[in-house]
Amino acid sequence: MKNNMKTSKIILAISCTLFMAFSSSKIEAQEKQNARISVQYNKIGNQNLLKISAKYKEDKKFVPASDLNLKVYKTVSDDSTTLLGTLKLAKDGNGIFDVSNAITKGLDTISFSVVHEASDKFEEASNEVGIKLANLSAVLNLDDETTPTIMATLTDVNNVPLEGVELKVKLQRSFAPLAIGEDSYFTDESGTINVPITVKMPGLDGKLIYEVIIDENETYGSIKTIIESNLGTKIKDLSTFDQRTMWGPPRKAPLVALIVPNLLIFGIWLTLFFLIFNLYRISKQKKS
Amino acid sequence: MKSYEQLTNDLAPKKFGLYGKLWIGFLSVIILGAVYAYYLQFTRGLEITGMRDYSLWGIYISNFVFFVAISLVGSLVTAILRLSGVTWATPLTRISEIIAVAAIIMGGLTIIIDMGRPDRIYNLFLHGRLQSPIVWDVIVVTTYLTISLLLLFYPLLPDFHILSKKFKANVKLSKIYAKLSLNWTGDASQTSIYKWSIRTLSVLIIPVAFGIHTVTAWLFAATYRPGWDSSNFGPYFIAGAFVAGAGGVIALMYILRRTHHLEEYITDFHFDKMGKLLVLLILVYIYFNVNEYLVPALKTTEKEVGHLKALFYGEEAWLFYTVILGGLVFPAIALLFKGMRKPLPIFIIAVIVVLGAWWKRYIIVIPTLLHPFLPVQGVPESWHHYSPTHLEWLITWGTLAGAMLIVTLLVRYVPIIPIHETAEERGIEEPKNETNDEK
Numbered sequence: 001m002k003n004n005m006k007t008s009k010i011i012l013a014i015s016c017t018l019f020m021a022f023s024s025s026k027i028e029a030q031e032k033q034n035a036r037i038s039v040q041y042n043k044i045g046n047q048n049l050l051k052i053s054a055k056y057k058e059d060k061k062f063v064p065a066s067d068l069n070l071k072v073y074k075t076v077s078d079d080s081t082t083l084l085g086t087l088k089l090a091k092d093g094n095g096i097f098d099v100s101n102a103i104t105k106g107l108d109t110i111s112f113s114v115v116h117e118a119s120d121k122f123e124e125a126s127n128e129v130g131i132k133l134a135n136l137s138a139v140l141n142l143d144d145e146t147t148p149t150i151m152a153t154l155t156d157v158n159n160v161p162l163e164g165v166e167l168k169v170k171l172q173r174s175f176a177p178l179a180i181g182e183d184s185y186f187t188d189e190s191g192t193i194n195v196p197i198t199v200k201m202p203g204l205d206g207k208l209i210y211e212v213i214i215d216e217n218e219t220y221g222s223i224k225t226i227i228e229s230n231l232g233t234k235i236k237d238l239s240t241f242d243q244r245t246m247w248g249p250p251r252k253a254p255l256v257a258l259i260v261p262n263l264l265i266f267g268i269w270l271t272l273f274f275l276i277f278n279l280y281r282i283s284k285q286k287k288s
Numbered sequence: 289m290k291s292y293e294q295l296t297n298d299l300a301p302k303k304f305g306l307y308g309k310l311w312i313g314f315l316s317v318i319i320l321g322a323v324y325a326y327y328l329q330f331t332r333g334l335e336i337t338g339m340r341d342y343s344l345w346g347i348y349i350s351n352f353v354f355f356v357a358i359s360l361v362g363s364l365v366t367a368i369l370r371l372s373g374v375t376w377a378t379p380l381t382r383i384s385e386i387i388a389v390a391a392i393i394m395g396g397l398t399i400i401i402d403m404g405r406p407d408r409i410y411n412l413f414l415h416g417r418l419q420s421p422i423v424w425d426v427i428v429v430t431t432y433l434t435i436s437l438l439l440l441f442y443p444l445l446p447d448f449h450i451l452s453k454k455f456k457a458n459v460k461l462s463k464i465y466a467k468l469s470l471n472w473t474g475d476a477s478q479t480s481i482y483k484w485s486i487r488t489l490s491v492l493i494i495p496v497a498f499g500i501h502t503v504t505a506w507l508f509a510a511t512y513r514p515g516w517d518s519s520n521f522g523p524y525f526i527a528g529a530f531v532a533g534a535g536g537v538i539a540l541m542y543i544l545r546r547t548h549h550l551e552e553y554i555t556d557f558h559f560d561k562m563g564k565l566l567v568l569l570i571l572v573y574i575y576f577n578v579n580e581y582l583v584p585a586l587k588t589t590e591k592e593v594g595h596l597k598a599l600f601y602g603e604e605a606w607l608f609y610t611v612i613l614g615g616l617v618f619p620a621i622a623l624l625f626k627g628m629r630k631p632l633p634i635f636i637i638a639v640i641v642v643l644g645a646w647w648k649r650y651i652i653v654i655p656t657l658l659h660p661f662l663p664v665q666g667v668p669e670s671w672h673h674y675s676p677t678h679l680e681w682l683i684t685w686g687t688l689a690g691a692m693l694i695v696t697l698l699v700r701y702v703p704i705i706p707i708h709e710t711a712e713e714r715g716i717e718e719p720k721n722e723t724n725d726e727k
Contacts, residue, residue, distance in 0.1 A: 246419045247419070248417075249417065250415060250416065250417045253417065254419070257418055257419050258418055261418055261424065261427075262418075265431075268431055268492065268496065269431070271488065272431070272434055272435065272438070272492075275442075275485050275488060275489060276438070278484075278485045279441075279442075279470060281481055282445065282470050282471070282472065282478050282482060283470035283471050284471075285471070285473070285475065285477050
């Protein structure tokens with residue numbers, strides 16, 4: 001009995017040693033990955049966002065750096081750097097960080113840096129984006145006599161028009177925005193573009209939503225402004241959802257499909273019940 | 289002229305002999321096998337069948353349509369011939385009513401067998417749409433079964449009374465017959481209610497019978513598929529049903545005449561008449577077949593061509609010609625000759641007609657499903673064809689055996705030929721204070 005216990009203890013000790021040896025060698029063998037971080041500045045209306053994504057190479061393929069912890073800093077013209085906050089990327093390696101509060105009045109340029117401090121899996125990594133702040137406004141000029149026109153104006157923070165910047169005009173549709181007019185337009189000396197809307201498009205209740213975009217500009221980032229209009233041709237609702245149809249649910253059966261079969265069923269079964277009752281009458285005839 | 293006693297002796301149900309017991313045993317073995325096969329289907333699902341995405345209806349549905357078709361004979365012989373004043377059909381009414389009841393019971397059961405999840409059948413009643421032919425089918429099958437049962441039961445009332453007196457020595461059996469006779473005495477008031485009820489049932493069964501098979505036809509015709517997209521389907525199905533039913537009655541007439549020694553009651557004359565009726569019904573059905581195949585063949589729309597090619601000279605051609613020529617054209621020609629309307633030849637022809645009728649339903653259901661409007665592609669090669677599995681066949685055979693067992697048990701306990709009606713027609717009166725006791 002004593003010998004058995006001794007043997008068991010020796011086996012347990014050897015097993016533990018081997019397990020620790022193998023597991024530690026495995027940890028040592030694991031190499032840290034180099035995450036590649038990308039940062040984009042996006043302005044939609046008055047909201048300023050950083051679109052951040054990260055990936056790394058594994059088995060010659062890029063895979064999302066899921067759950068990567070990041071710190072977001074801002075750097076202004078006097079080179080002062082301030083921590084804005086932290087962000088944990090989603091499983092798909094993407095994340096959005098709102099920097100609207102970081103853009104204070106009077107600022108004309110700003111940089112954002114995104115930093116990942118070294119972790120168990122990843123080496124230290126960072127990236128930054130620097131932009132010149134700009135305002136994009138757009139209006140829809142409706143005149144009974146002329147074609148409706150979208151007029152968009154791009155200015156810097158001091159309201160100085162910005163010339164020669166590429167803008168795109170699109171119409172929001174179900175799956176992806178539809179380009180309106182030419183592929184792109186360049187602002188003139190007054191920072192303006194004028195895009196006539198020549199084609200009538202259908203929209204729910206006649207509503208059409210246009211967007212004027214600066215798309216991934218090196219200086220200004222991405223800026224989008226939205227114009228809502230009632231220029232569309234009203235879409236006729238062809239849905240029969242609330243109507244009585246042959247393909248509708250039981251409660252929405254056409255009246256004729258309810259009345260005629262039910263009358264037939266009622267008439268036949270009433271007769272049948274009477275015939276069954278007649279059997280009872282026959283059985284009672286003797287007694288009477 | 290036969291005496292009343294001779295008549296009741298001839299027509300009263302008789303105990304099974306050795307062959308009868310063997311027949312019951314044989315049917316029971318098939319049914320038990322089918323029950324086991326269905327247990328496997330119930331636990332494993334419809335994957336045990338040959339049905340797949342395209343051939344989603346197989347021999348179960350062909351079998352269902354066959355049962356519904358053959359059940360229509362109840363309305364043909366009992367109602368149409370009765371209301372037309374055809375007296376020669378009296379010995380055949382009970383046979384046709386029994387066939388109708390057995391077929392419609394098994395038809396209803398076959399629909400449940402075809403269901404992948406029969407445990408959810410209550411949803412049909414909870415959420416069924418009155419716009420759907422499936423719901424119409426459930427309603428009309430239930431109604432037709434009720435009418436058929438009543439039409440079988442009503443004419444049996446006087447016969448049960450006769451049998452309760454005949455089997456007085458067997459107290460238990462006599463009591464059962466007496467109970468079933470519902471205190472029948474045959475007095476004027478009972479007879480008046482009885483006759484009115486039978487006449488009403490005979491009228492009522494005709495539209496319901498037409499309804500049941502028209503609705504079954506609409507299950508197909510309301511679906512936009514090659515071969516089914518036809519406004520002709522209702523009458524086409526009814527015409528086919530009368531052929532199957534008449535064939536079934538002739539076959540059963542012959543068997544019961546032989547086994548129950550009813551040569552004096554079911555005579556060559558009856559076979560001759562039924563033979564002529566069958567010719568007429570087959571010719572009408574052939575006419576509908578010509579419509580059903582010739583019109584789409586002339587239009588030759590792309591998908592119809594694929595379906596018709598398969599039938600005319602493709603995969604199903606051998607079956608198509610066997611059914612059309614062997615099951616319809618040749619029997620019709622043969623029955624034009626008097627000699628072929630004698631009991632044995634017409635029995636063989638009737639069996640061929642019934643077999644042809646079963647396979648006709650097969651070629652209505654399956655080839656269409658294998659030629660859908662969207663091409664069959666991206667699926668295993670076996671899905672391009674339908675081949676019923678052994679278990680599927682066993683279940684189907686089980687339903688057919690079930691129908692035959694119902695017929696067998698009914699002919700054991702009820703008179704095959706209506707005693708009361710026959711006595712009335714032959715002017716044989718029941719003697720007063722009848723004491724004819726038999727075990």
